[in-house]
Amino acid sequence: MSEKKYEKKITCIGAGYVGGPTMAMIAAKCPQYKVTVVDINKEKIKAWQTDQLPIFEPGLLEVVKSARDRNLFFSNEIDAAIDESEIIFVSVNTPTKMFGQGAGKTADLQYWEKTARDILRVAKSDKIIVEKSTLPVRTSVAMERILNANEKGIHFEVISNPEFLAEGTAVSDLESPDRVLVGSRETPPGLKARQEIVDIFANWVPAEKIITSDTWSSELSKLVANAFLAQRISSINSISALCERTEADISMVSKAIGSDRRIGAKFLNASVGFGGSCFKKDILNLVYICEYYGLPQVAEYWENVVKINQYQEERFVQNMINTMFNTIAGKRVALFGFAFKANTGDTRESPAIFITRKLVEEQADVVITDPQALSNAKEDLADIIQKVTLEPDPYKAALGAHAIAIITEWEEYKGLDYTKIFNVMEKPAFVFDGRNILQHKQIFDIGFNVYPIGKPGLSHL
Numbered sequence: 001m002s003e004k005k006y007e008k009k010i011t012c013i014g015a016g017y018v019g020g021p022t023m024a025m026i027a028a029k030c031p032q033y034k035v036t037v038v039d040i041n042k043e044k045i046k047a048w049q050t051d052q053l054p055i056f057e058p059g060l061l062e063v064v065k066s067a068r069d070r071n072l073f074f075s076n077e078i079d080a081a082i083d084e085s086e087i088i089f090v091s092v093n094t095p096t097k098m099f100g101q102g103a104g105k106t107a108d109l110q111y112w113e114k115t116a117r118d119i120l121r122v123a124k125s126d127k128i129i130v131e132k133s134t135l136p137v138r139t140s141v142a143m144e145r146i147l148n149a150n151e152k153g154i155h156f157e158v159i160s161n162p163e164f165l166a167e168g169t170a171v172s173d174l175e176s177p178d179r180v181l182v183g184s185r186e187t188p189p190g191l192k193a194r195q196e197i198v199d200i201f202a203n204w205v206p207a208e209k210i211i212t213s214d215t216w217s218s219e220l221s222k223l224v225a226n227a228f229l230a231q232r233i234s235s236i237n238s239i240s241a242l243c244e245r246t247e248a249d250i251s252m253v254s255k256a257i258g259s260d261r262r263i264g265a266k267f268l269n270a271s272v273g274f275g276g277s278c279f280k281k282d283i284l285n286l287v288y289i290c291e292y293y294g295l296p297q298v299a300e301y302w303e304n305v306v307k308i309n310q311y312q313e314e315r316f317v318q319n320m321i322n323t324m325f326n327t328i329a330g331k332r333v334a335l336f337g338f339a340f341k342a343n344t345g346d347t348r349e350s351p352a353i354f355i356t357r358k359l360v361e362e363q364a365d366v367v368i369t370d371p372q373a374l375s376n377a378k379e380d381l382a383d384i385i386q387k388v389t390l391e392p393d394p395y396k397a398a399l400g401a402h403a404i405a406i407i408t409e410w411e412e413y414k415g416l417d418y419t420k421i422f423n424v425m426e427k428p429a430f431v432f433d434g435r436n437i438l439q440h441k442q443i444f445d446i447g448f449n450v451y452p453i454g455k456p457g458l459s460h461l
Contacts, residue, residue, distance in 0.1 A: 006034040006071070010200075011085035013078065013115055015039035015048060017055055017170070017277070017346060018132055018163045019091030024064045025174040027072035029204040034071050036085070038078045048074040056345040056372045059171035082122040087196065089161075090115055091132040116146045123154055128193045131160045131219070157193035159184050160215045162222035167276065168343030180210045183218025190215075223289075226282040227302055232267040233274045234308035240270035240454030241315060250454025251436065270454040272407060272434030273312045273351040275340025280306055280349050313351045316405075316453075317358045320432055323451055324403060329363040332426070334401040336394055337408020337435075338370040338377040345372035351434070352407045353380050360387050369397040371410060395421065403430035409437050422446050428461060 010026065012019045015037045027035040039045050047054040049068070053061055064072065075081060082088060092115050119129065129147065147156035160183035165173045180201045184194035198210055213221070236254060243250045250270045258265030274280075283306050290299035321328055340350035347353065352368070359366045367389040368377055374390045381388055391397040394413070398404055398421045406413060414437055422429055431443055433452045440450045444458040451457040 005032075007032045008087060008200075009034045009085045010036070010087045010089065011081040012037045012089040012091055012132070013039070013082075014089075014091035014132070015041070015044050015054070015074065016091065017057075017167060018165065019089065020048060020053075020055065021057060021060055021063075021165065021170045021174060022091070022132065022163065023089070024060065024067060024072060025171070026200060027067035027070075028063050030200065031067070031071050033200070034073070035067070036073045036075055036081045038075050038081045040076065040078065042076050045074045045076050056343075057170050058168065058343055063171060078118065079122045082119055083124060085127065086125075087128045087130065087200075088119060089130040089132045091163075112143070113146065116143050119156075120147055120150055123156075124152070126155045128196060129156055129158045130197060131158065132163055155189070157184065157189055158215070159193055159197050160218035161197055162218060164222070164225065167346055168341055175204070177205060177209060180205050181213065181218050181221055182210065183213045183215040186214055223282045223286045226278045227286050227305065229267050230274055230279040230283055230309070231302075231305045233271075233279075234305045234312075236268045236270050237273065237312045237453075238308050240312075243454040244456070247456045248454075249456075253454075270436065271312075271409075272316045272355070272453065273309045275348065275350040275352075276346065277348040280309070310354075313354045314358075316351075316432070316434055317355055319451060320359075320403065320405065320430075321362065323432075323449070323457070324430060327362075328359065328402075330365065331402040332365040332367060332400050333359055334394075334397040334404045335366065335368045336370075336397070336404055336406045336413050337373075337410055338368050339373035339408050339410075342409045342411065345370075345376055347373050347376040347380055350380075350407075352377070355405070355407065356381060356388060357384065360384050365389075367391050367397045367401070369394045370408065371412065373408075395424075399424045400426060401429075402426045403432060405432040406434050406437060409435040413437060418443055418448070419446050422448060 010033055012023045012035070019037055023035050023037045026033065037048065044054045048064070051061060053064065090112065092112055119127070129143065143158050144156065147158070162181055164178065182194055182197050184190040194212060198212065201210055236250070239253060240250045242248070243253060254268040254270065257263055258268045283302055287299045287303045290302065324331065335352060335356065338350060338352040339345055339347055356366055356368065366387070368374065369391050370377065371392070374392060377390060378385060394416060402425070404421070429448050431438065431448045431450050433440065433450065436452050436455070440452055440455070440458060444450045447460065449457070449459045449461060
């Protein structure tokens with residue numbers, strides 16, 4: 001196809017969990033645009049061009065294949081892609097800063113700034129730069145100052161277009177989003193650039209679901225949305241601790257309060273804790289912003305959402321130790337799941353990381369099974385990998401184990417033959433259901449001692 005047939009040329013810098021799927025959907029829905037995804041990681045780019053994509057996301061391969069080599073391309077030639085494009089989405093890593101001012105809370109923007117300077121170095125024409133990474137409020141101002149401090153006579157407009165994808169449902173989230181948020185400066189050039197981004201999504205997203213705002217409101221909305229969702233999880237998890245003490249049932253409590261239309265049922269499933277790349281990072285970013293602007297009470301309020309999540313992880317391990325006669329030294333513990341949630345291989349901030357490390361610290365013999373996340377687990381636990389076993393087969397993982405801990409709510413764990421598993425475990429055999437996905441009475445009747453989250457335990461002891 002001749003290059004001249006493309007109405008727009010779009011580049012995305014960053015081929016990860018956000019950039020790859022988002023650009024694949026844009027390319028699939030907009031064959032009139034050329035979409036190029038670039039990344040410095042050669043192995044990642046190579047994988048995007050095969051049927052073994054670098055990330056696991058249900059339905060993603062079909063979307064990629066529908067557009068790949070038609071108008072969707074993957075490349076390590078970053079400079080060339082920057083040069084030819086009119087619109088550049090930036091989806092690079094913005095981890096929590098672990099040094100200097102704001103350490104442990106604010107975002108580390110060194111990769112974002114390097115990308116901005118690369119764009120400035122290469123660009124020969126005006127461009128629209130789209131913030132796709134999660135960034136602190138008012139980052140766009142800093143980016144504009146870097147980009148527009150040039151002597152080339154080139155003008156850049158920075159647009160905020162935060163992602164609201166949930167891993168495991170990213171394809172449906174992109175195809176039928178709750179909303180698409182596009183923020184810009186409220187100036188004639190800013191509004192013109194904003195409309196260009198709106199026009200991309202208008203190819204398949206209904207107009208009423210495309211929200212426009214000023215840049216700073218858009219940036220803040222991303223942080224606050226994740227903070228509110230995490231707040232709900234931490235709230236129900238705090239009540240799960242109370243349920244265990246009072247012998248109430250967290251599932252019944254969740255159902256009762258979730259049926260209130262003012263509250264709703266989503267994000268009210270108690271569990272071992274939340275993970276992923278966004279919740280903790282975005283909340284701590286919000287905490288830092290509040291502290292920076294002299295709002296310590298607001299900062300403390302949101303920081304407690306993270307502290308409750310940490311408490312839930314610690315409480316889960318302590319319950320295991322207490323239940324297993326106050327020692328797990330030398331005992332084989334099988335962790336069923338390592339990804340932070342089902343239907344993804346992502347392990348960023350997964351509760352499994354903390355739990356594994358604490359179990360190893362207690363000298364347990366830890367074996368980990370997961371259908372998608374073992375390669376990431378190997379990296380996450382690199383410093384203690386010789387002390388853990390990675391086993392793809394859950395039945396083999398359970399062989400000789402004293403306890404099983406359900407860490408990730410993979411559907412396949414519900415359908416395992418637990419009688420078969422019970423027969424090959426040490427006795428007494430324990431199940432700690434960190435996701436409340438099993439039929440606890442049935443598991444108990446097989447012979448297990450069963451300890452859910454937020455419910456009374458079922459013990460033969």
